Amino acid sequence: xxxxxxxxxxxxxxxxxxxxxxxxxxxxxxxxxxxxxxxxxxxxxxxxxxxxxxxxxxxxxxxxxxxxxxxxxxxxxxxxxxxxxxxxxxxxxxxxxxxxxxxxxxxxxxxxxxxxxxxxxxxxxxxxxxxxxxxxxxxxxxxxxxxxxxxxxx
Numbered sequence: 001x002x003x004x005x006x007x008x009x010x011x012x013x014x015x016x017x018x019x020x021x022x023x024x025x026x027x028x029x030x031x032x033x034x035x036x037x038x039x040x041x042x043x044x045x046x047x048x049x050x051x052x053x054x055x056x057x058x059x060x061x062x063x064x065x066x067x068x069x070x071x072x073x074x075x076x077x078x079x080x081x082x083x084x085x086x087x088x089x090x091x092x093x094x095x096x097x098x099x100x101x102x103x104x105x106x107x108x109x110x111x112x113x114x115x116x117x118x119x120x121x122x123x124x125x126x127x128x129x130x131x132x133x134x135x136x137x138x139x140x141x142x143x144x145x146x147x148x149x150x151x152x153x154x
Contacts, residue, residue, distance in 0.1 A: 007032070008129045013048040013122035016133070020092050020117055022148045026140035027119050028089040028132040031082065035127025037064045039088050041097055041113060042120035051122045059120055060110050062088065062099045064127065068108055076108035087137045090119070091144050103138035119147070 008014050016027075020041070029039045038053050040061030046053065054061045054069025062068050068076040080101050082088065089100040096109040123129055134146040 006131045008121050008123050008131055009033075009127070011051065011124045013038075013042075013046070013051055013053060013120060014131075015042055015044075015046065015048060015121075016119040016147065018118070018147050018149050020094075020119070020147060022145070024091065024093045024144040025147050026089065026091050026136070026144040027147060028087055028136050028138065029121060030130040030132065030137070031064075031084050031086050031088065031127070032130055033126060033128040034084045035064070035123065035125035037124070037127040037129055038062060038120075038122045039090060039099075039129075040068075040120055041090070041092060041117040043115055043117055046120060048120075048122075051124050053120060053122050060097055060113060061120065061122075062106075068099065068106075068110060070110070075110055076106070078106045078108055080104075080106055089136070089138060089140075091141055092117070093144075100138070 038061040042059035046058040057071045
């Protein structure tokens with residue numbers, strides 16, 4: 001188990017409190033209990049009380065049905081089936097958002113993301129997710145690392 005892991009359950013969405021400011025960010029999520037869920041990136045304008053995400057221009061998500069969505073558009077529909085116990089991870093390098101299942105890339109890069117973005121997750125229909133921001137289950141791809149917090153140097 002991760003030493004920095006939070007469970008997300010109920011109905012709604014949650015956003016990390018740190019934006020992705022470094023060049024190459026990585027985070028994971030474990031599907032503890034299936035239901036409706038999503039993982040991806042969002043701007044602070046994202047309405048966290050409206051799920052599923054992926055229906056407007058403030059977020060880019062992999063949904064529990066396997067679709068990668070943004071602004072009501074299905075960007076990709078990979079054939080990979082996602083089940084309870086699977087680890088979903090994201091990499092973001094300010095050019096592409098990529099999704100992985102159990103350490104294997106879905107080969108579905110999402111481009112065109114602009115501005116400050118944060119990791120975002122949602123649950124519904126009994127889904128329980130473990131959100132993992134460090135001490136990962138799968139090692140991040142080369143040069144990707146856990147989310148770094150901005151520091152102000154006086």
